[in-house]
Every structure is written in structure tokens, then in C-alpha cells.
Amino acid sequence: MTFSLPDFPWDSIAEDKALAAGHPGGIVDLSVGTPVDPVPAVVRAALAGHAADVAGYPTTHGPSSLREAIAGSLRRRFGITVDPVPVLPTIGSKELVAWLPTLLGLGAEHTVVIPELAYPTYEVGVRLAGAQCVRSDSTTALGPRRVALVWLNSPSNPTGRVLPAEHLRKVVDWARERGAVVASDECYLSLSDGALSVLHPDVCGGSHEGLLAVHSMSKSSNLAGYRAGFVTGDPRLVADLLEVRKHAGMMVPRPVQAAMEAAAADDTHVTEQAQLYARRRVRLRAALESAGYRIDHSEAGLYLWATAGEPGRVTVRRLAEAGILVAPGDFYGPAGAQHVRVGLTATDERIEAAVERLKA
Numbered sequence: 001m002t003f004s005l006p007d008f009p010w011d012s013i014a015e016d017k018a019l020a021a022g023h024p025g026g027i028v029d030l031s032v033g034t035p036v037d038p039v040p041a042v043v044r045a046a047l048a049g050h051a052a053d054v055a056g057y058p059t060t061h062g063p064s065s066l067r068e069a070i071a072g073s074l075r076r077r078f079g080i081t082v083d084p085v086p087v088l089p090t091i092g093s094k095e096l097v098a099w100l101p102t103l104l105g106l107g108a109e110h111t112v113v114i115p116e117l118a119y120p121t122y123e124v125g126v127r128l129a130g131a132q133c134v135r136s137d138s139t140t141a142l143g144p145r146r147v148a149l150v151w152l153n154s155p156s157n158p159t160g161r162v163l164p165a166e167h168l169r170k171v172v173d174w175a176r177e178r179g180a181v182v183a184s185d186e187c188y189l190s191l192s193d194g195a196l197s198v199l200h201p202d203v204c205g206g207s208h209e210g211l212l213a214v215h216s217m218s219k220s221s222n223l224a225g226y227r228a229g230f231v232t233g234d235p236r237l238v239a240d241l242l243e244v245r246k247h248a249g250m251m252v253p254r255p256v257q258a259a260m261e262a263a264a265a266d267d268t269h270v271t272e273q274a275q276l277y278a279r280r281r282v283r284l285r286a287a288l289e290s291a292g293y294r295i296d297h298s299e300a301g302l303y304l305w306a307t308a309g310e311p312g313r314v315t316v317r318r319l320a321e322a323g324i325l326v327a328p329g330d331f332y333g334p335a336g337a338q339h340v341r342v343g344l345t346a347t348d349e350r351i352e353a354a355v356e357r358l359k360a
Contacts, residue, residue: 009120009331016320023323028354030284030343031327033157033302035222037276037347040269043221046262047255058254060246062089066257069264070230076267078189080199082208086238088245089252089260093187093216093229097121100183100212101129101149103244104237108132110148117332119157119185135333139174147180155188155195155301158332158341162195162300168203176210181237187216187229191274192300199233208233219302220270221263228252228260277302280344280351287355288342296339304342305329315340322357 013031020027061067067084074080090096096103098121101112110131114122118135126133136142150171154163168184175182184198196203199213212233218224232238245251252260263269285295285304293306308315312328319326319340327343329336346354 009327013316013325013328016316017325019317020320020323020325025323025353025357028324028346028350028357030346030354031325031341033219033343033345035218035224036345037222037273039222039226040263040266042266042269043223043226043259043263047226047259049258054254058251058257060088060249060251061242062087062252062257063261066261066264069261070232073264073267074197074199074232077270078197078200080197080201080213082199082232083235086208086235087230087232088238088242089257090214090229090231091250091252092218092224092227093185093214094121095227095250096214096229096231097185098125098128100214101125101131103241104149104181106131106148111145112149112151113142113147114151115153115156115333116335117156117159117329118151119153120331122151122153122185135335139171147175147178149181149183150175152182152184152198154184154186155192155299156297157185157188157301158303158327158329158336158339159296159305160298160301160303161305162192165196165200165202168196168198169205172198172204172211179210181210181212181234183212183214185214187214187219188301189215190220190270191277191302195300208235210234210237212237217260217263220273222273223259223263226256226259228256228263230260277344280346280348283355284342284344284351287358291358302344304344305339306342307339310338312336312338312340322360324354324357 067087070087071082071084106129108130112126112131113134113136116135116137123133186197189195197213198211199208212231214231217228288306293308296305298304316328327341329339
């Protein structure tokens, strides 16, 4: 059996990357969302502690102390209350995004809705399951179509758009009327002052039925290299995912579980990281706007959604000539053809280099 998968997007900008790398001042790579700041000391200490000397297999569900720490962090940071039992550690959030349709038992007869502009792995996951993929930001546009799964992403990758509570609530109500699952990718939630989780009572009415919230510690705690994420929500759905993942051996290593517990228990480093990205956002946005770019959405998250009113690939090449590498908007769907995604994941020194080059 072979899967019909798209080409890996970043392979298509290899020439632009080489061009940017040839700049006398070196490349400023703003094309990916890879953290560059240090892993918090409290997390490194937990990883290097006693957990690293545990020889046995970790449990797929993780220890109760980890799940309790995560539940506590969700309550403090986002105002949502979850029972620790339906909290399930994942090997980062990307693997769950890619395999969720399959883990839910979806196939050729099922339809999955993803945002019009979306993280590419949503579509990859649908293809892996052999299901049908529809891009839509409007429930009305879907008409009477039967839908099994709806993906939400707020703050958005790539646009930085924050969906208001009214929109989220409308999607939840619509899905519940049709028996569809709503999966909300909330990996950028900590990088916003106003975004709400799909599990917030203002969205879900206090019931988590039919809802899954997917979280990552990659951005909030600089743990991309640790592969640390989790999913929570509807207890029945999480229990089903746990059962399949136990059979499949999808378990987070025990030292990483200890690191996750430490990261969940400490809010200070999360706040400091969010403030750091906010400063970079202000600096880079002003430079792009001064250089003639229009910034759409981009109120939160990790990216600026920019356009020069031309094909995004042309913009990518022009910025590469200045030693700045960005991602073309068409990576994220046809609606992004005239935009580029500009990441905030560069050191302050590299951000300042980009600012100076944009002035020229």
C-alpha cells in the first residue's frame, strides 16, 4: 500500500535557502517555527534527574503526577478545568495531528474539514487515513455534507488569526448537531492574550463532549527537541485514543514525561517566552510594514502573515536575495498564494539583522 502524500513543502525552497545563505551577513531563517531560545533550567534539571535512571518502559498514559500538573497548568493559564484522567501525553503534537483521523477509525467514507489556510500536516493526516479532505472556514459553506472531524487552529498557523468565542462556539454547536468530533490545535495558545481554548466554558458550555484540545510544549517551553505534547477533552474519546496508543506503543519516554511535568508546573518561563516573542513581533512587523508589506491578521501566535501584493514565491525570492528566508503562503493552501509566512523564531540578533536588511 502506498500513500498519496504531497511533496515535502520546504524542499521546494531549497534554492531560496541557498541564496539567502550566501548573503555576506549570513542567513536569517524565518521560514520555520523551530525555537531557538534556551530550554528552561527547571525543565533541563527534571530531564537530567532521577527519571533518566528508570530502566523500565514508560506508561502510555504517563504518571498521575504529570497529568495533574498538566490539568493545573490549563486551569491557571487558560481558565479551563479538565479531569486529569483524560489527559494523554503525546510524542509532540505533530504525530497526533498526523495520525488522529486514523486513530479515530476514519476512512474513505469519512470527510475531514481543515481550515482554508492550514498547517500542512492536517491534510497529510487525512490522506494517511484515506479519508476525504475539505478546506473551509465556514460551516454554512459545507451545506448538508456529512462530516466526521473538524480541525480548528487558533491562534492560527500560518496567519496568526485568533478566532473569537462566537465563531468557536458556532463550530462546536454545528459539529455536535451532526455527531462530528472537533479537534482544536492549540499549540500557540500561550502566545496570545485573548485566544480561548475549545474547552473553555464560554465556547463549550461546560461540556467537553465531542471535543479534543491538542497542545504542544514546543513553543511555550522551547521543547521542540523533546517531542512533548498532550491531548485532552472528551473522556470517552481520550480513552479510545489511549487504548489504541497502548497497543501501538505510542509512548512518551519517561525522562521527557518528567520534563513535561516540570514545564507544566512552572508558569514563569512560559510568560517570559511569550513576552520575548511579543517584542520580536513588534520589531519585525514594523520593519516589514515600513518596507511596504501589508500584514494581515498576525495578532498572536508565532508568525506574521505578509503580502506585497504579488505571488508569494516572488516575495520569497526577493527576501532571499536580502539574506532573509521565509515560507511561501501556498504551503498552507491555495488561498495563501500571495502571502508569505514570517516566523518569529530567530534570536534577537538575527531579528535585528532582518530589520536592517528590510530598511535597505
